[in-house]
Amino acid sequence: MSVATFRKTILSLLAVIGAAALWIASLRSGVDLGRMNDLGLISVLPPTFYLALALLTASFCVAIHRPSTPIPLLLLHVVLLILIIHATPTILYGTLRYAWAWKHVGIVDYILRHGSVDPSISFLNAYHNWPGFFAFSALLTNVAGFKSALSFAAWGPPFFNLLDLGGLLLILNSFTRDYRQVYLGAWFFYLTNWVAQDYFSPQAMSYFLNLVILGVCLTWFRVVETPSLSVVKRWLLFDKAATLFHRLVFDDAAHVFNRLASSGERVDVPNPGPRPAWRGGLLLMIILLFAVIASSHQLTPFMTILEVLGLVVFQRCRVRNLPLLLTVITVTWIVNMAVAFLNGNFNWIIQSIGHMDANANSTLIDVNKVSHGLQMVALMGRVLTASACCLALLGFIRRLRHGYWDLACVLLALAPIPMLAANSYGGEMLFRVYFFALPFIAFFVASLLYPSEGAGRTWRTPAMAILISGGLLVGFCFAYYGKERMNYFSKQEVAASQYLYGTAPAGSLLVDVDGDYPWAFKNYERYNYRSLVFDQESGTQITRQQRTNLLSNPVAFISRIIGGTPHTAAYVIFTRAQAATSEENGYLPAGSLDVLERALKQSGRFRIAFANSDATIFILSATS
Amino acid sequence: MEVSGTSSSFRVAIVFWFMLVCPGMAFVRLLHLRGPIVELTLAIALSIALDTIVAESMVLAKRWSPQWGLVALAVLCGVRAVIQISTRTGGSARRDIR
Numbered sequence: 145m146s147v148a149t150f151r152k153t154i155l156s157l158l159a160v161i162g163a164a165a166l167w168i169a170s171l172r173s174g175v176d177l178g179r180m181n182d183l184g185l186i187s188v189l190p191p192t193f194y195l196a197l198a199l200l201t202a203s204f205c206v207a208i209h210r211p212s213t214p215i216p217l218l219l220l221h222v223v224l225l226i227l228i229i230h231a232t233p234t235i236l237y238g239t240l241r242y243a244w245a246w247k248h249v250g251i252v253d254y255i256l257r258h259g260s261v262d263p264s265i266s267f268l269n270a271y272h273n274w275p276g277f278f279a280f281s282a283l284l285t286n287v288a289g290f291k292s293a294l295s296f297a298a299w300g301p302p303f304f305n306l307l308d309l310g311g312l313l314l315i316l317n318s319f320t321r322d323y324r325q326v327y328l329g330a331w332f333f334y335l336t337n338w339v340a341q342d343y344f345s346p347q348a349m350s351y352f353l354n355l356v357i358l359g360v361c362l363t364w365f366r367v368v369e370t371p372s373l374s375v376v377k378r379w380l381l382f383d384k385a386a387t388l389f390h391r392l393v394f395d396d397a398a399h400v401f402n403r404l405a406s407s408g409e410r411v412d413v414p415n416p417g418p419r420p421a422w423r424g425g426l427l428l429m430i431i432l433l434f435a436v437i438a439s440s441h442q443l444t445p446f447m448t449i450l451e452v453l454g455l456v457v458f459q460r461c462r463v464r465n466l467p468l469l470l471t472v473i474t475v476t477w478i479v480n481m482a483v484a485f486l487n488g489n490f491n492w493i494i495q496s497i498g499h500m501d502a503n504a505n506s507t508l509i510d511v512n513k514v515s516h517g518l519q520m521v522a523l524m525g526r527v528l529t530a531s532a533c534c535l536a537l538l539g540f541i542r543r544l545r546h547g548y549w550d551l552a553c554v555l556l557a558l559a560p561i562p563m564l565a566a567n568s569y570g571g572e573m574l575f576r577v578y579f580f581a582l583p584f585i586a587f588f589v590a591s592l593l594y595p596s597e598g599a600g601r602t603w604r605t606p607a608m609a610i611l612i613s614g615g616l617l618v619g620f621c622f623a624y625y626g627k628e629r630m631n632y633f634s635k636q637e638v639a640a641s642q643y644l645y646g647t648a649p650a651g652s653l654l655v656d657v658d659g660d661y662p663w664a665f666k667n668y669e670r671y672n673y674r675s676l677v678f679d680q681e682s683g684t685q686i687t688r689q690q691r692t693n694l695l696s697n698p699v700a701f702i703s704r705i706i707g708g709t710p711h712t713a714a715y716v717i718f719t720r721a722q723a724a725t726s727e728e729n730g731y732l733p734a735g736s737l738d739v740l741e742r743a744l745k746q747s748g749r750f751r752i753a754f755a756n757s758d759a760t761i762f763i764l765s766a767t768s
Numbered sequence: 769m770e771v772s773g774t775s776s777s778f779r780v781a782i783v784f785w786f787m788l789v790c791p792g793m794a795f796v797r798l799l800h801l802r803g804p805i806v807e808l809t810l811a812i813a814l815s816i817a818l819d820t821i822v823a824e825s826m827v828l829a830k831r832w833s834p835q836w837g838l839v840a841l842a843v844l845c846g847v848r849a850v851i852q853i854s855t856r857t858g859g860s861a862r863r864d865i866r
Contacts (some may be wrong), residue, residue: 219805255827255832258832259826259827259830259831259832259833260827260828260830261827261828261834263788275824275828276820276824278818278828279823279826280816280819280820280823280824282823282827282832283787283819283822283823283826283834283837284783284784284787284819286834287782287783287787287834287837287838288779288780288784289776289779289780289783290780307809307812308807310808310809310812310854311807311809311813313805313806313809314809328810349816352813352816353813353816353817356809356810356813360810422798422800425795425798425799426799429795429810429813429817432814432817432818432821433813433814433817435817435821436816436817436820436821439824440820446852447858448851481828539819592783711773
C-alpha cells in the first residue's frame, strides 16, 4: 500500500470514528422523548445525529469510489449505518417498541409456561399454528437464564439487520464481481428499507433465512449458459410448450436484449464450476432453512417459492425440482400442523384471492383522515418507495446498455408481485412485496452509478452517490422514524402494563382504546381483549355514529362493551401512545382520551387502579 | 441440570454464541467455503434452523426440556467432529466450493 493510499484509508477510518463519536454524543445528549410530535423521532433527535449520518454517507461514497479502499472498511461503514439507524431507538427507549412485538413476547411466555402450543386457541392462534420462531426464542430465553424474551427482544432490529447484511452480500456478490455495486447495493438497501419488518418477529427471522436460501441458489446452483431447446423440452415435457417457451424467453428476448445492449450478454461472475462433492450439503441446508420458514411464518414460504420458481423456470437455478420440493414442505405443514388456523380463516383467505386492487389499496392509509404530520410521513414513505423503484429502473436500463441482462435479479425483483393477487395480509401486502423485492431494487439503484467495472471512474459518480444517498436518507428518516410517537412506549407505560398483567385475575376483560400499548406479553391467554375504536366482529374502525356515542356518553358506551363479554374483572386502559395513535390516525379527535378519562373518574362506576404520568388504568367497581 | 433462573452477561454471551453460531458452524466448516462473511452467514442461518427444529420438536411433542435441547445441539456439534475425523482417515481430498 502506497503512502497516499494509506493516508486516504486512515482518513476514511477517522471519518467512521468521527461519525460513531457524533452518534454516541447524540445518544448522550439527553433526548426528550416525551416531546415527540406527529413527525416522530426526527422531531427530537439532535443535530449531531444527522451530522453523524451525513459524515458517514460522505465518507462511504468517497471510499467506495477509490479502488484502493480495503473491503473491511466499506463493511465497517455499512455496519455503522445499521447501528445508527436501528440501534438508536433501542438505546434511547430502553423498552420494546411496537405494540405487536409485545404479543410475540407473549407467545414465547406461553411456551415457557406450558412447554407446548395450543393450535386451537381462540386468540392469536396463527402463532400457535406456525410456532417455529417462538419455540426458538423460548429455548434461547430459557438457556440464557432470562425469565422473559423481553430481556433481549428490543435488540431485534439491529440484530436482524446485521444478519440480513450477510445474506445480502451473498446475493449481491453472485450478480457482479464489482465490489462497488455490492456494497453500494447493500448501502441503498438500508436507506430504502423503511417498512420495519425487522423487529422481534417470525417474519424478520424468516426474511434472513430467505435471503440465505436465495444466496445459496444464486451462488452455487447457478445456471449461466442459455439452455438448448432439447434441454428445455426435457424439463417441460410437452414439445410445443417447450418450443414456444424457448422461442419467447431465449430467442425473442435475446434479440430484444441485443438491440438494447451495446454488446452481447456479459457475465462477470465466474461460473462456480463443476459440481462439488459438498453441494448436496448445501441443498440439505436449503431444505432445513426452508422447513424452518414454513413452520414459522405464513407468508414467507410463498415468497420463497415464487422467487425460486422464477429462477428455475427461466433457467437461472439448476435444482429443477426445488420449487416442487418447497411447495410440498409448505403444503405438508399447512395440511398437518395448521389445520386449526385454516378452519377458522379459510373463507376470508379464499375471498381475498384475485382482488389485487383491494389487496394493494388496503395497505395504504387514507391521508385525508390522519394528522398533518402523519400525512407527511405517509407521503415520504410513498415518495421513497417510488424513488427507489424509478432509480432501479434507470439502473436496469443503464446496466443493459453496458451489456448486462441481469435476468435473475429482474426475476427476483418481480417475483413477489403475484402475492398481491393472493391476499391483503392484514393490509400489509404491498409493503411486504416491496420488502422482498428490495435487495434487487437496491442492486439496480447501485447499478445506476456503477453499471460495470470500467464505468463510474470520474468524481461525478461519488457526488451523485452522495446526492442520491442524501435524498433517500431524508425520505427514510421521515418514513421510518415518523411513527415513533406511536411505536415508542415510555417506562411509565410499561410499568402500567406490568401492573395490569401482574394483578388482573384470570378471566379479566381488558378494554383498551386502540390497542397501542404493551399488551399480551404475559399470561396472555387468561384474558379477554376489547377495543373502543375497533368493532369486535369485523375488526374495522367503528362508525361515525358509534364514535359520537362514545364521546357523548363514554360510560354507557364502555359499560355496554364490558357487559357484552363475560369477565371476572374489567379494566380500561388509557396510555400516552394510544392517545397519539388515536389522534394521528384520526380514530378520535385530539384530547378525546382526557374526555373519556374524566367521564370514567366522575361516573363512580370505575375507580383508578393504577396511574402515572403516561398511563391510567381504571377498574370496574365491584358494586356496579 | 438447571438452565433457568438468573442470568449474567457472561452466560448470555456464551449462550448466544453457542446457539447462534456453533451448531451451524460445525457443519459449514465441512464445506470449506471461501470468505469469513459467507461462512459466518451460513453458519448463523443453519444454527437458527437447527435450534428451531430442536425447540419446535419439543414444543410439538409436548416434551419441553431446555436441558435436553442443549444436549441435542451439543450432539449435533459432536457429529461434525466425527464426520471430519472419518473424512480425514478416509483419505479423501479436501474440496473447496468456489
